[in-house]
Amino acid sequence: MNSDQFKPAWWLPNPHLQTLWPPIFRRPIKGLKLERERLELPDGDFIDLDWMNRDQVGPLVLILHGLEGSIDSHYAKGMLKTLAQQGWRGVFMHFRGCSGEPNRLQRGYHSGDTGDVSYVARVLWEREPQTPLAAIGYSLGGNVLLKWLGETRYQNPLKAAIAVSVPFELHKASIRIRKGFSRFYEWYFMRCLRERLTAKFQANGMPVDPEALYRSQSMYEFDDKITAPMHGFAGVDEYYSTASSRQYLRNIQVPTLILHAKDDPFMTEDMIPNTNELSPQVQLEVTQSGGHVGFVTGKYPWRPEYWLEKRVPPFLQEYLR
Numbered sequence: 001m002n003s004d005q006f007k008p009a010w011w012l013p014n015p016h017l018q019t020l021w022p023p024i025f026r027r028p029i030k031g032l033k034l035e036r037e038r039l040e041l042p043d044g045d046f047i048d049l050d051w052m053n054r055d056q057v058g059p060l061v062l063i064l065h066g067l068e069g070s071i072d073s074h075y076a077k078g079m080l081k082t083l084a085q086q087g088w089r090g091v092f093m094h095f096r097g098c099s100g101e102p103n104r105l106q107r108g109y110h111s112g113d114t115g116d117v118s119y120v121a122r123v124l125w126e127r128e129p130q131t132p133l134a135a136i137g138y139s140l141g142g143n144v145l146l147k148w149l150g151e152t153r154y155q156n157p158l159k160a161a162i163a164v165s166v167p168f169e170l171h172k173a174s175i176r177i178r179k180g181f182s183r184f185y186e187w188y189f190m191r192c193l194r195e196r197l198t199a200k201f202q203a204n205g206m207p208v209d210p211e212a213l214y215r216s217q218s219m220y221e222f223d224d225k226i227t228a229p230m231h232g233f234a235g236v237d238e239y240y241s242t243a244s245s246r247q248y249l250r251n252i253q254v255p256t257l258i259l260h261a262k263d264d265p266f267m268t269e270d271m272i273p274n275t276n277e278l279s280p281q282v283q284l285e286v287t288q289s290g291g292h293v294g295f296v297t298g299k300y301p302w303r304p305e306y307w308l309e310k311r312v313p314p315f316l317q318e319y320l321r
Contacts, residue, residue, distance in 0.1 A: 005311065006261075006287040011301050015263040016181055018291030022074040022306065029077040032084075034092075036099075039123065045107075047116060048099035052080045052090040059132040059320035060124060063092045064117065064141030066165075066293065068192040070098050075138055075164075075293055075308065082309040088320060093120055095141075102200040106207040107230050111140050111170055112243025114148035125157035132320045134160045136312065138293050139266075142166035142258075143245045149256060150248025160319035161256040162312055165264055165293045168249075169271045170240035174220040182265045185292075186219055193222065246271075252279045257315045259308065261290030283315075 012018050035051045050071045061083050065073050071092050080090040095109035096116065109116070117135075124133055135158055137145030142163035149161055167173040177186045194213055201210065212225035224236035233239040262269055278284060287295070290307075298305035 005285070006290055006295055006307050007297055008289045009296050009298050009301075009304060012294075012296050013289075015261070015265045015289065015291040015294070018261075018263075018289065018294030018296055019185075019265055020291075020294075021296050021304070022294060026074045026078070026304075026306075029081055032077050032081055034071070034080075039120065041116065041119060043105065045096060045103050045105045047096060047120065048094045048101070049120070050092040050094070052084060052092075054089065054091075056089055057131075059088045059134065059316075060128070061088055061090050061316065061320075062117075062121065062124065062133065062135040063090060064135065064137040064145055065092070065095065065098065066139030066141055067111075067189055068098065068196070069138070069141070070094060070100070073138075075306075078306055078309055079136065079312065082313060086313050086317070088316075091124065093117070097196060097200060102196075106201075106205070108197070108200075108227075110227050110231050110239070110243060111143050111167070112147055112239070113231070114144055114151060117144055117148050118152070121157050132159045133157055134162075134316050134320055136162045136164070137166075138164045139167065143168070143170075143243070146245035146252070146256070146258070147243065147248050149254050150245070150251040153251050153253045156254050158254045160316055161254055162259065162315060163256065164259045164308060165266070166245060166258065166260065167266060167271070168244060168246035168273060170223075170244045171237075172268055172271050173266055174218070174223070174236075174240070176268050177266055178218055178220075180265075185266065189219060190216070190222060193226075197226070246273055246277065249273055249277050249282055250279050252282050254281060255319055256282045258282060258284045259287075259295075259311065260284070261287050261292070261295070263289050264292045266292045 037049045039047045083090040096103040097108050208229050216222040228239040295307040297307050
């Protein structure tokens with residue numbers, strides 16, 4: 001379970017530096033040609049997909065982003081470029097409202113929302129039933145991916161899956177992000193959520209108390225007053241207990257790699273699942289360091305290496321032949 005494969009860059013020795021370096025300092029990836037597809041959903045809403053090498057043939061990898069992420073998240077284009085180097089195709093799925101344009105319905109996305117991923121995967125599989133399909137989920141997207149794999153068991157079109165820096169227990173994550181420097185991340189997420197939802201609901205009214213958007217001082221309060229009622233939960237406790245992926249891990253029947261850093265500043269060590277909670281199909285690799293979706297290595301600050309892009313291809317190669 002413990003992995004010593006990842007060696008952090010000596011110039012990024014702590015979890016916060018590992019977490020913050022890529023979104024702040026990673027150089028933009030140039031020359032990646034992406035094509036956007038708007039996928040209409042059965043309930044009248046839409047999802048935007050960003051395709052790489054859409055018109056080619058070859059294995060396809062679906063990428064799911066984290067909370068308030070998008071194609072501009074630091075890991076998105078780096079991983080798409082890595083997939084292209086393997087001769088694979090990539091499709092980046094934006095959760096509802098995250099592609100730069102408000103979604104239509106008076107709802108958004110959340111940590112346990114597996115319906116849209118299930119629909120997108122089914123559409124991809126129905127279009128190309130002979131094409132091997134895999135998925136990579138980061139943070140919230142990893143939680144959604146693992147929950148969906150556990151819910152669907154054998155009835156799943158994926159050949160393989162990878163989940164990175166997953167908040168396996170949402171209650172504990174909401175407590176952890178209130179402590180120490182991690183409050184900076186909470187402040188940042190709250191700001192993004194407020195801005196996006198304010199813009200969204202200016203257009204067509206708000207299904208919940210608009211003042212709660214600004215009264216909420218923590219992710220826990222926000223999820224209780226906004227996320228839960230918007231998505232049909234009685235409150236934050238029902239939302240967190242049903243959406244947390246840890247309870248689904250023993251049901252997964254698709255070969256799955258989970259990558260996690262022990263020092264992730266969004267989580268506590270007791271959130272990391274034990275071996276007896278994992279199905280035989282799940283491989284959990286826990287590194288000593290790496291922060292949250294960080295995993296930056298390399299000898300020099302001017303030439304950083306992003307370890308996830310080295311670790312992902314060897315695992316997927318086995319299943320995407």
